[in-house]
Amino acid sequence: MDFDPAFGADYRVIRSFAERWALGALRQAERFREALKTATSADRAYELGEAEGWIAADVAELVDAAWVEQHLLTVATHQFETWTQKMLDARGDDETRGNQLIRDLRNVLEHLDEATIEDEHAVPNPSVRGKQSLKLLPGGRLPLGMTLGEDEVMVCDLVRLEEIEAACKDLTAEVFEEVNAHAIDLMIENAIEEQRGL
Numbered sequence: 219m220d221f222d223p224a225f226g227a228d229y230r231v232i233r234s235f236a237e238r239w240a241l242g243a244l245r246q247a248e249r250f251r252e253a254l255k256t257a258t259s260a261d262r263a264y265e266l267g268e269a270e271g272w273i274a275a276d277v278a279e280l281v282d283a284a285w286v287e288q289h290l291l292t293v294a295t296h297q298f299e300t301w302t303q304k305m306l307d308a309r310g311d312d313e314t315r316g317n318q319l320i321r322d323l324r325n326v327l328e329h330l331d332e333a334t335i336e337d338e339h340a341v342p343n344p345s346v347r348g349k350q351s352l353k354l355l356p357g358g359r360l361p362l363g364m365t366l367g368e369d370e371v372m373v374c375d376l377v378r379l380e381e382i383e384a385a386c387k388d389l390t391a392e393v394f395e396e397v398n399a400h401a402i403d404l405m406i407e408n409a410i411e412e413q414r415g416l
Contacts, residue, residue, distance in 0.1 A: 229308045236305040237393045239298035240386040246291040247383050251371060253284035258366040281364050288364075288373050289327050295382050296324040302389055317385075319377055325351035326360050327374075338362050 257280040263269040264277045299316040333340035340360040342350045361375045371379040
């Protein structure tokens with residue numbers, strides 16, 4: 219990748235990390251979507267008695283796998299947003315991007331072991347001192363299960379998957395446009411220099 223010297227030498231590296239995490243989050247979103255689809259299909263077949271030889275634990279294993287995929291998606295999305303903001307800052311852009319709910323959700327998942335578990339929800343633990351991101355989530359709790367079979371895919375029942383995918387796609391398009399614009403500028407400059415040399 220080329221870079222605009224006006225942004226400084228570190229900018230190229232920062233931009234590449236933002237792009238990597240955008241693409242990584244998109245791949246993880248697809249893994250989550252597929253895991254959720256598999257779990258939903260298995261659950262539906264089991265409920266209808268069409269999953270011959272299956273027991274509830276088989277379906278639960280697929281639901282658990284989807285839950286882990288959404289956790290990994292939250293981490294990837296947080297990294298994407300962190301590096302995107304760093305890229306904007308390196309450009310001297312005053313814009314702030316990111317989703318506070320994603321940041322809070324990532325913090326909750328990172329410190330989930332500190333929470334109290336009540337009725338398939340994680341809630342703030344009264345014995346833990348300091349800031350608890352769980353208090354910042356809608357309702358002050360995190361559902362620990364999965365919602366299967368819905369038309370709109372949600373991450374941890376809180377964030378629309380399409381929002382994450384759209385933000386990642388927007389950034390990759392922006393980086394692509396920036397890289398290509400700079401490459402075109404360089405080609406024009408080289409062509410002018412060649413003409414001057416004749």
